[in-house]
Amino acid sequence: MAFKNFSIWRGRLPHWRADDVRYYVTFRHRRPLEPAERLVLFKRLLAAEGRKWDLKVLCVLPEATELMFTVREGRQGRPVELSAIVETAKRKAGQKIVDNTGERFPPFFSESYDRIVRDDAEFEERWLAIVESPVAAELCEDPEDCDTLYVPIRG
Numbered sequence: 270m271a272f273k274n275f276s277i278w279r280g281r282l283p284h285w286r287a288d289d290v291r292y293y294v295t296f297r298h299r300r301p302l303e304p305a306e307r308l309v310l311f312k313r314l315l316a317a318e319g320r321k322w323d324l325k326v327l328c329v330l331p332e333a334t335e336l337m338f339t340v341r342e343g344r345q346g347r348p349v350e351l352s353a354i355v356e357t358a359k360r361k362a363g364q365k366i367v368d369n370t371g372e373r374f375p376p377f378f379s380e381s382y383d384r385i386v387r388d389d390a391e392f393e394e395r396w397l398a399i400v401e402s403p404v405a406a407e408l409c410e411d412p413e414d415c416d417t418l419y420v421p422i423r424g
Contacts, residue, residue: 272385284352285385291325292351293337293395296359296381299374301331306366306376310334313358321349325392326399328415330406335399337386355381 272287302310307329314336318324325337343349363375386392403415 284383286348286350287385288348289339291337291339291386291392292383293335293386294351294355294381294383295333295335296355297333297378298331299376299378302329302366302376303331306362306369307331309365310358310362310377313362314355316358317354321354322351326396328399328402330402330408332406335402337392337395337399351383352381355383 272285272290274286274288276286277284311327311329314327314329314334315324320341321343322338322340325339327336327338328334338351340348340351340354359375359377359381363377366372367375386395400412403409404412409415
């Protein structure tokens with residue numbers, strides 16, 4: 270499969286970038302987040318919706334966060350760098366949580382795992398896994414009852 274304007278860069282993990290693709294991103298939390306802290310992170314990630322990215326699904330669990338999305342074009346006509354969106358949300362949410370708890374460090378690990386979703390079958394598989402993850406984590410009995418799940422569209 271050939272991607273348009275494909276590139277790779279490395280932090281601790283390799284990060285693939287291309288135009289017109291769907292991405293899957295997950296990151297772990299240093300400690301389990303309380304419900305109010307999960308809501309802070311959820312709102313920060315949701316803040317870029319419709320401006321910098323189009324979310325397909327977002328779920329903030331106590332131990333980890335998962336999302337899928339497509340990025341939008343920025344001011345220079347190039348796709349917005351997804352790590353800038355995710356890391357900005359994590360930084361702002363982390364600062365608010367630190368201010369509230371008095372902790373020394375934000376409760377998120379610094380690097381996120383991201384990958385290009387390669388086809389519709391993979392998208393469907395990951396989408397279902399994310400939607401069902403609150404039930405699997407025993408946070409609720411039905412995904413529709415979970416307040417940390419956001420599913421605007423599937424496509």
